[in-house]
Amino acid sequence: MIADCEVATDLVRCTVMMLLYNGPHHGYSIMAELQKRLGRAVSPAIIYPFLASLSDAGYVTSRQEREGRRLKILYTLTPEGRRFSERVFRRLSSIVSTAIYPNSSVCAHCGCRLVEPGHVEKVGRREMIFCCVHCATAYKQGGQ
Numbered sequence: 681m682i683a684d685c686e687v688a689t690d691l692v693r694c695t696v697m698m699l700l701y702n703g704p705h706h707g708y709s710i711m712a713e714l715q716k717r718l719g720r721a722v723s724p725a726i727i728y729p730f731l732a733s734l735s736d737a738g739y740v741t742s743r744q745e746r747e748g749r750r751l752k753i754l755y756t757l758t759p760e761g762r763r764f765s766e767r768v769f770r771r772l773s774s775i776v777s778t779a780i781y782p783n784s785s786v787c788a789h790c791g792c793r794l795v796e797p798g799h800v801e802k803v804g805r806r807e808m809i810f811c812c813v814h815c816a817t818a819y820k821q822g823g824q
């Protein structure tokens with residue numbers, strides 16, 4: 681099981697989701713893009729177990745391709761994986777907007793910025809702010 685909030689707070693894994701959201705990738709092309717975008721090398725010991733857990737969750741499919749004598753694995757997001765990515769991006773965007781606009785609140789589900797107090801609802805033991813009751817319901821159904 682992978683939670684979207686867990687991925688949204690980890691920039692490396694979040695960037696992997698963005699890359700896969702833009703199209704299929706090989707493991708090595710993910711590593712190369714991470715190096716380019718984050719300005720540092722990311723260990724394969726982080727990337728491959730993450731890809732494996734995405735695959736276990738049904739969020740990516742992998743296909744082996746032969747290139748010369750080498751076998752390469754191509755990772756593609758499934759429709760569930762695309763929805764999962766969108767949840768991750770909304771979480772990330774709400775984290776970023778809260779940092780930029782500390783005095784405004786952000787809907788915990790869709791990430792839209794609230795000028796009005798919004799809809800407050802208890803989720804577990806936390807009080808969370810949503811733009812509307814529909815977002816609160818969707819958030820609770822989305823789990824975690």
Ligand SMILES: [Zn+2]
Pocket residue numbers: 787788789790791792810811812815
């Ligand atoms: Zn909302």
